[in-house]
Amino acid sequence: xxxxDIAIIGAGAAGLSAALSAKDSNIHITMIEREASLGGIxxxxxxxxxxxxHFKEELTGPEYAERLIQDLSDDGIELIKESTVIxxxxxxxxxxxxxxxxxxxxxIRAKAVIIASxxxxxxxxxLQIPGERPKGIMTAGSAQRYLNMDGYLVGQRVFILGSGxxxxxxxxxxxxxxxQVLGVAEIMPYSNGLTRNIVQCLDDYDIPxxxxxxxTMIHGKDRLESIVISKVDDQFQPIQGTEKFFEVDTLLLSxxxxxxxxxxxxxxxEKDSKTKSARVDxxxxxxxxxxxxxxxxxxxxxxxxxxxxxxxxxxxxxKDYVLGKYPKENEHIDVxxxxxxxxxxxQIIDMAALDEPMDMMFRVTKKMLKGRLIARQGNQIIVxxxxxxxxxxxxxxxxxxxxxxxxxxxIILEVEEISWNQWRVLYVQ
Numbered sequence: 001x002x003x004x005d006i007a008i009i010g011a012g013a014a015g016l017s018a019a020l021s022a023k024d025s026n027i028h029i030t031m032i033e034r035e036a037s038l039g040g041i042x043x044x045x046x047x048x049x050x051x052x053x054h055f056k057e058e059l060t061g062p063e064y065a066e067r068l069i070q071d072l073s074d075d076g077i078e079l080i081k082e083s084t085v086i087x088x089x090x091x092x093x094x095x096x097x098x099x100x101x102x103x104x105x106x107x108i109r110a111k112a113v114i115i116a117s118x119x120x121x122x123x124x125x126x127l128q129i130p131g132e133r134p135k136g137i138m139t140a141g142s143a144q145r146y147l148n149m150d151g152y153l154v155g156q157r158v159f160i161l162g163s164g165x166x167x168x169x170x171x172x173x174x175x176x177x178x179x180q181v182l183g184v185a186e187i188m189p190y191s192n193g194l195t196r197n198i199v200q201c202l203d204d205y206d207i208p209x210x211x212x213x214x215x216t217m218i219h220g221k222d223r224l225e226s227i228v229i230s231k232v233d234d235q236f237q238p239i240q241g242t243e244k245f246f247e248v249d250t251l252l253l254s255x256x257x258x259x260x261x262x263x264x265x266x267x268x269x270e271k272d273s274k275t276k277s278a279r280v281d282x283x284x285x286x287x288x289x290x291x292x293x294x295x296x297x298x299x300x301x302x303x304x305x306x307x308x309x310x311x312x313x314x315x316x317x318x319k320d321y322v323l324g325k326y327p328k329e330n331e332h333i334d335v336x337x338x339x340x341x342x343x344x345x346x347q348i349i350d351m352a353a354l355d356e357p358m359d360m361m362f363r364v365t366k367k368m369l370k371g372r373l374i375a376r377q378g379n380q381i382i383v384x385x386x387x388x389x390x391x392x393x394x395x396x397x398x399x400x401x402x403x404x405x406x407x408x409x410x411i412i413l414e415v416e417e418i419s420w421n422q423w424r425v426l427y428v429q
């Protein structure tokens with residue numbers, strides 16, 4: 001059986017960054033990737049907009065991946081490609097079982113494991129859209145791969161359900177390739193994509209966005225022929241009399257991303273029902289000692305730059321774990337989600353290891369023009385700051401320094417909405 005210090009599952013932006021951060025002359029690292037090439041989803045994202053924070057310049061997805069791969073190639077890290085992890089067990093160490101067409105079954109023993117397996121798209125089956133089941137319905141990511149990597153345009157008259165970033169980007173991409181995008185429907189009263197993507201991908205191409213709408217009927221036996229969308233009420237139920245009919249041959253779905261961690265459920269990892277992934281502490285370690293999560297396998301990020309930053313943290317913390325730099329005893333407290341917050345990462349704080357500032361990442365539950373981000377223990381506020389233009393589609397950050405902590409009580413994170421009149425009193429007068 002092969003032995004390694006750190007096994008990294010997934011070689012996208014998070015996995016590559018974790019490997020670069022964990023490299024050490026005393027550490028052996030093994031990366032496991034199910035595709036034939038490194039880079040993950042970046043390889044099919046040929047549009048620009050990547051790297052502005054991490055590399056301080058604008059890159060395409062493949063260019064961003066290549067930067068990381070070039071740095072990796074000089075470090076002697078073991079790469080295992082075209083292999084799928086099918087089982088992982090925790091004894092004293094981790095026993096990883098993987099399968100590949102070329103090598104069959106293989107086993108690796110690792111002291112620490114970093115899960116950087118990314119996420120997958122929700123499909124039509126999860127939506128239960130009424131109607132028939134014709135060809136021409138697929139996720140936006142699948143259409144992106146067909147077009148950008150294989151050279152196939154999946155349709156000529158296209159409608160997109162969901163306003164996630166992939167759907168918005170594909171609205172622009174399909175338009176540039178000559179297809180007619182008739183519209184984008186979003187069941188929520190706000191877009192689930194970044195503001196810049198709304199402007200650059202829809203507004204610039206006069207593609208209509210139907211908020212509080214969803215697809216309520218699909219027509220077509222062999223190939224998709226038409227769809228019906230309807231406005232929804234506050235309970236997301238279709239409102240009769242608001243139907244709109246579109247003749248289309250393709251329906252693309254951009255209705256959410258889910259961390260791809262099902263294959264690791266055998267480890268009995270504690271999960272967060274909101275992120276649909278592991279509950280982790282400030283070192284990105286789960287309740288299983290030595291098991292770390294990062295990138296979109298932990299929670300869905302807005303920018304690949306932040307995925308890389310989180311992957312780098314996971315690599316550094318995994319290295320410290322292998323080198324025995326962790327406290328022997330834990331003092332865990334919970335991070336409680338307060339008002340106007342959907343989820344927060346990390347969900348746990350190890351009070352025995354408050355050795356550096358920690359970045360609390362979270363999403364709000366609704367759009368707010370201005371808000372006050374607050375972290376408190378009991379009735380005492382330990383950190384607060386104001387922020388503008390809060391939206392569920394855009395992740396927020398709040399940094400807590402070691403000196404900010406006042407007790408070992410659980411911490412509550414919340415957002416207070418600031419009205420226009422309150423803002424004038426606070427900041428104008």
